[in-house]
Amino acid sequence: MKIGIIGLGNMGRSFAKAFVKGGYSVVASTRHPEKEKELNEFITLYNDNKKVAEEAEILFFAVKPYQLEEVMDEVRSSLGNPLIVSMAVGKSLDWIQETLGDFGILRIMPNTPVAVGKGVTVYTANEEVTDSQRMQFREIMQYTGEIKEIQETEMNVFSAVSGSLPAFVAMMIEGLSDGAVHEGMKRQDSYETIANTIIGTCTLLLEEGLQPGVLKDQVTSPGGTTIEGVRVLEEKGVRGAFMESIIGTVDKNKEIG
Template sequence: MINVGFIGFGKMAMAIVQGWKKTGLLNQKLCCFAYAPTWPKLEANCASLDSTPCKTPQELCQKSDVVILACKPYQVDGVLDQTVFDLAGKLVVCVAAGINFEKLDEKLPDIHHVSIMPNTAMAAAAGIVIEEQNNSMDEKDRELFKTLFSPLALIESIASKDFSIAGTIAGCSPAFLGLYAEALADAGVKYGLSRPVAARLAARAVYGAGAMLIEEGKEPSVFKNEICSPGGTTIKGVVTLEKDGFRKAVIEAIEAIEG
């Protein structure tokens, strides 16, 4: 059994554990521990996900083989100051936004660690993990890392200079796709579909398109062009989206985040 501990047990941490539960890893190959400062909420969240709450970060580190820093970025320094001696011999995985290898290595120069950016689709075992190429994992660590995350996500190793933009695309795009799926469902309701049916069709269309792009390995433009028959209905919709600035709006949304 692999003992995995989360310091911070918010939405992202819980999405990861939900993915482990969905895939059967939880309680079969790994045990999960969690620490968060609000005890009643932590107890309730852990109970729902077959996880064990811990009273302190130190207790969690002592029980864990892998420690996942899932707290707020501004809390990372304080957490590491409290636990640095308890982290010896552990693999530390940081999911706190903006905490890259250099920042983490200042605090943990003798401890193996990697910074990642996952997305919430991990809960459905259909996520993305952006892994910073610059890390201090050895081969044993890497096998452990893959055991934990490859059943839940596409793992993409990215150079440090591109870590932010890759994380933005992986982490923020589910919200954009949710907005797109909602708009599709609204259109369906406008033309007579019930809300539940329209929502299911929209969600499945988004899911299916993504699955095909991954499985077939095609460029999105090729995938789009294959669906657009000459003079057909789909190309009329695509032209209207382009006229209304669909592609421009998506790019500008990413630019607004990267700032």
């Protein structure tokens, strides 16, 4: 199966690497093939979107939302009958079908950990997607991390807690690390300790099924040190801030969608 990718930026490059790892044949287009020395060895690179559109059996559009219409117009007449995959924020299945034509279309929302095979990608399909196309898609996506099929109406909220979330988690890590550095810890030690503790806590949640409240209560002994930290976080409104950030992100998604 030949996978095509148009646009080799952050996401396009991450998907290309994941699919190469899975042993798939990948063709991609870039306006700067000379810069892609690392990928050049493993994938076929063209400075021509139409060639990718001609060859691909599954075709990923990984350009920015405002670039998508122009790129789709450019390649429409070169398409065979590929499964179309768009990751553009705010571009609906209907919009893609109107712009490109009657293809099996998947609208996906990935996140940056796709680059290390630990991404979370949600997707929604139009009615033209066949069972075998769905299976092929699920098969290739196993090299990118977790995937989940959702309703298109859920896309905005899933976008907030998957596509946008690495930024919020990174901000949380920065704040925690600044506190540790203030108290004399080396920056790198703080990143490693915090990141590994987050992974461990999340593993308890996912593998042992422990609710966040239980995970918190396990660490807070009466009159102890951790409940003091919890008091400060509550005083600063940290949970309300996280909640508002998700609501704000969803509102913005609705505005551009």
